[in-house]
Amino acid sequence: MDFKRIELIFLCAFLSLNLFLCYSYYQGKINQAQNTEVNSVATIETRLTSDKISFPKKLSEDVSEGYYLSAAATDFTEIEHDYTPKESQNKYTFGMAFSTPEKISNKLSDKEWLSFIKENPQIALGKDYKSVHKLTDNKEVRTFSQIYEELPFNDETSELVLEEVEESKGSLLVTGFMQSHLSEIEPLREKQELITEKEAIDTLYMGNKIPYEGSILQTQLAYTRIFTIRGKNVYVPAWFVLIKDNKKNVHMERVNAFANSIISPNVSEVKK
Incomplete structure (x- = not known):
């Protein structure tokens, strides 16, 4: 019997088996990684x-x-505004009741609400509030806030809250507001x-x-x-x-x- 030929056959079989096992091992690793990625999603x-x-x-x-941001609370007593609060009040918040409540449709778009607060002379710095309906667990108020490069603030130091009552179906009475504001915002x-x-x-x-x-x-x-x-x-x-x-x-x-x-x-x- 040709022992060298038998030895060669076994050697080839052994190498083939090793190649198959290596291929199976690495293929399993690839599949495992793919499955882990899918599962993590x-x-x-x-x-x-x-x-x-x-x-x-x-x-x-x-x-x-x-960004990490730095900002200072706006001092409303230093703003030239007809309705600036007196020195005895909290200088970092400003609020008042409208002498005549504003009747507003409750179907206004965000853009229309922003125009309302921007054009109302009783609200200080109304043009700086650019985000509407800040996420809040209080559905009874309508809130506006400032924005820095497309991300809004969701914080009591930058918010304008309108006080509303429902007058009739389809309309609201805005009776007043409370606001805070940030200045010197910088990254x-x-x-x-x-x-x-x-x-x-x-x-x-x-x-x-x-x-x-x-x-x-x-x-x-x-x-x-x-x-x-x-x-x-x-x-x-x-x-x-x-x-x-x-x-x-x-x-x-x-x-x-x-x-x-x-x-x-x-x-x-x-x-x-």
């Missing part, structure tokens, strides 16, 4: 569904950009990429901030104040998420869009 949505948490749409993976660093809506929801879910059988009502990407230092406020972009629990209670959560961390409700004053 569906993970948070699948987990929300399994916990009977409703959400209005497919969670976005679009990437936006934003502290270069523009940076932000986490996506999906990543923010994932962070809230992992942090047990979305209750079982709850609902994600709305989300918004906006600037929020994180601390105050030497009279200046510091803001970061954050994902605001409006959540309702299974007892119909509604609350707001915020996720820092730079650090992907949940923001506590308290704003600290840093003194240096």
Whole structure:
């Protein structure tokens, strides 16, 4: 018997088996990576569904950009305005009741509402408020805020709130307003990429901030104040998420869009 020929056959068979096993191993790695990628896309949505948490749409993976911002609260006593508050009032907020309530259609577009506050002489700096219907857990008020490079502020330091009552079907009476305003808005660093809506929801879910059988009502990407230092406020972009629990209670959560961390409700004053 030709032993050299047998040895060659076994060697070829051994090499073929090794090549097949290597191919199978690497192919499995590729498939595993692909499956992991697919699973990671569906993970948070699948987990929300399994916990009977409703959400209005497919969670976005679009990437936006934003800044760390610095701004100062506007002193309304220093503004030349016929209705400037007296020295004894809080100089950083300004509000009043209209002597004659304004009758307004409740079907106005955002553009028409912005024109209303811009042209009303009783509202200070009305032209600076460019965002309408800021995400809020209070549906009884209509809120406007300032914007920095397309991202609005969602913060009590930059808001104009109209006081409204429903006069009749299709019309409202605007009886007054309360406002705050920011000046000297400037970036502290270069523009940076932000986490996506999906990543923010994932962070809230992992942090047990979305209750079982709850609902994600709305989300918004906006600037929020994180601390105050030497009279200046510091803001970061954050994902605001409006959540309702299974007892119909509604609350707001915020996720820092730079650090992907949940923001506590308290704003600290840093003194240096």
